[in-house]
Amino acid sequence: xxxxxxxxxxTITITPSDAVILTGTxxxxxxxGHFSDGSSQDLTSLVTWSSDTPSVALISSSGxxxxxxPGTANVSAGFGLVTGTTSLQVKGRFVYAxxxxxxxxxxxxxxxSGALTPTTGVSTPSAFGLAADPQGRFLYVTNDNPGTVSGFxxxxxxxxxxxxxxAPVVAGSxxxxxxxxxxxxxxxxxxxxxxxxxxINQTDGSLQPVSGSPFFxxxxxSVTFDATNAFLYSNDQIGNAVNGCLKAVDGSLTPLxxxxxxxxxxxxxxxxxxxxxxxxxxxxxxxxxxxxxxDPATGALTPLAGSPFxxxxxxxxxMAIDNLGRFLFVAGPDFGGEVGVLSIxxxxxxxxxxxxxxAGSAFEVAVDGSGHFVYTANAAGSVGEFTLDxxxxxxxxxxxxxxxxxxVQGIVTVP
Numbered sequence: 001x002x003x004x005x006x007x008x009x010x011t012i013t014i015t016p017s018d019a020v021i022l023t024g025t026x027x028x029x030x031x032x033g034h035f036s037d038g039s040s041q042d043l044t045s046l047v048t049w050s051s052d053t054p055s056v057a058l059i060s061s062s063g064x065x066x067x068x069x070p071g072t073a074n075v076s077a078g079f080g081l082v083t084g085t086t087s088l089q090v091k092g093r094f095v096y097a098x099x100x101x102x103x104x105x106x107x108x109x110x111x112x113s114g115a116l117t118p119t120t121g122v123s124t125p126s127a128f129g130l131a132a133d134p135q136g137r138f139l140y141v142t143n144d145n146p147g148t149v150s151g152f153x154x155x156x157x158x159x160x161x162x163x164x165x166x167a168p169v170v171a172g173s174x175x176x177x178x179x180x181x182x183x184x185x186x187x188x189x190x191x192x193x194x195x196x197x198x199x200i201n202q203t204d205g206s207l208q209p210v211s212g213s214p215f216f217x218x219x220x221x222s223v224t225f226d227a228t229n230a231f232l233y234s235n236d237q238i239g240n241a242v243n244g245c246l247k248a249v250d251g252s253l254t255p256l257x258x259x260x261x262x263x264x265x266x267x268x269x270x271x272x273x274x275x276x277x278x279x280x281x282x283x284x285x286x287x288x289x290x291x292x293x294x295d296p297a298t299g300a301l302t303p304l305a306g307s308p309f310x311x312x313x314x315x316x317x318x319m320a321i322d323n324l325g326r327f328l329f330v331a332g333p334d335f336g337g338e339v340g341v342l343s344i345x346x347x348x349x350x351x352x353x354x355x356x357x358x359a360g361s362a363f364e365v366a367v368d369g370s371g372h373f374v375y376t377a378n379a380a381g382s383v384g385e386f387t388l389d390x391x392x393x394x395x396x397x398x399x400x401x402x403x404x405x406x407x408v409q410g411i412v413t414v415p
Contacts, residue, residue: 007035012043012077012084020089020156021067022415024111024370029063031077031084047077047084057088070108070157091415093368094119094159095375096139097383098127098410104141104152105405106159107383109413114373114387115398122161124150124168128409129177133184136415138164138205140187142175149178149189149198153205154414164205171196172214176221177410182229182275186210186251190220190234197251210251218243218260222270222318226278231299233280235268236260242271242282242292244299261301263290270318276325279304279349283319283330291349309342309351318364322371327354327393329374331362339365339376341393354393357386368413377411378402 011034021027033043049059057073058066065075070092076085093109095116103123107116129142132154139161141150148168152161172191179188180200187207189196195217198207220234220243232245232253241260245253268282268290278294280301288308292301318331321344328351330340339362341354361379367388368375374395376384382402386395 003041007037007039009033009079009082010036012047012079012082014075014077014084014086017086018089019065019086020091021065022091022111022369023067023070023093025067027065027067027088029059029065029075029077029086029088031063031079033079033082043077043079047079050076050078051088052076056090067111089156091136091156092159093370094136094154094414095366095368095383096121096130096132096412096414097377097405097408098130098141099406100126100128100144100409101406102126103406104130104139104161105383105408106161107403108159109368109373111370113398114368114385115400116375116383116385116403118403119158120160122152122163129175130410130412131178131180131187132412132414133180133200133205134182134415135184137184138200139412139414140178140180140207142171142178142189143168144174144176147172147175147191149175149187149196149207151205151207159414164201164207166206169198169207169209177223179223179225181232181247181251182225182227186247188223188232190217190223193218195220195223195234195253197253199251212252215245215253222272224271224273224280226273226280226294226299227275228296231256231294233271233273233301235271235282236263237267237269240267242268242280242301244301246299256299258300261292272319272321272328274321274325274344274349275323277344277346277349279344281319281321281328281351287332289319289330289351291351293349304349306350310353320365320367322367322388323369324371326371326390327367327388329365329367331365331376332356338362339374339395341395343393355395357395357397363409364411366411366413369415373413375411375413376402377408379407381405381407383408383411 194214
């Protein structure tokens, strides 16, 4: 109902203005009317809403925008002769796979089914590891030989990649992985006893070494951050332990007291921290993984009761946790290429096996940002596509999966 006012409606503003949302999501818009007497009123339920491109953004009569295909739509809210407008950009979801023969394969994610459609990738020497910033703006690729890191800006509509200024940067050899911290400000690249740290330019994605880089990093190629982004952890394969460091505001690293922390099992190969709670998990070449609680004040690790836990015949290279911290996925190329799924108790961090799923020699596993889909990099030369049952953790392979792309070493979802 329009409140009685002595003023005349002059303008309508829509908030949030120039919003950016992901395909498959929604955004509530608000229309505010501004009157000649200086007053303002919420007109959201009274205006007539419209979109010039409904396939990109469909607007309901209540101002709820539903994101469709990636692109930009102009949204209008009209009352009488007065109309307010704003733009709404819909960003796509993408998957990138590192192909060791010298390229990064790129795919567009269907937000409804999770199916992948190939788009234009890029060439890069001996691609191995991949990492993207949390906002989905930049992609970084480690090149095992000659020991460099390539960087690319991600087109938010079609997922195509454009090199960032100054890339590639030298990071020593071998470089098998890279990880962006949870703030999206720093890139960490472990390389044969050293940890190279780069600050990410928030405008163009270029990389600048932080003061003191590289830092000492014994025998690791996997990096993760606790949920608060205060502590960095990496595997110590030779020392059979997990290294811990305090991450300063400038990205520099200082070893934690008590580090390295004994893993309790030979040769940890990968570490991953729960993004929603204070737990860390370390996998190895055996069919078990170790679990720790993280002290929120000191970053010290304490083994959980019952650790190590079985991984359903999926011991091996890499792990991933969905954004809500519900399930842990373990890729096991040395055990039939299966992906083991374990549910995470949000209070205790304890793990309960769900099941294991054949994935064609899965080398890495990644969960998309929506938490509905899981993708695998398969040593057999393909990318596997799965839907994730959010209540049980079960995986169902999509029709047409896997997609043949060549010898895949790494995979990442964006965002």
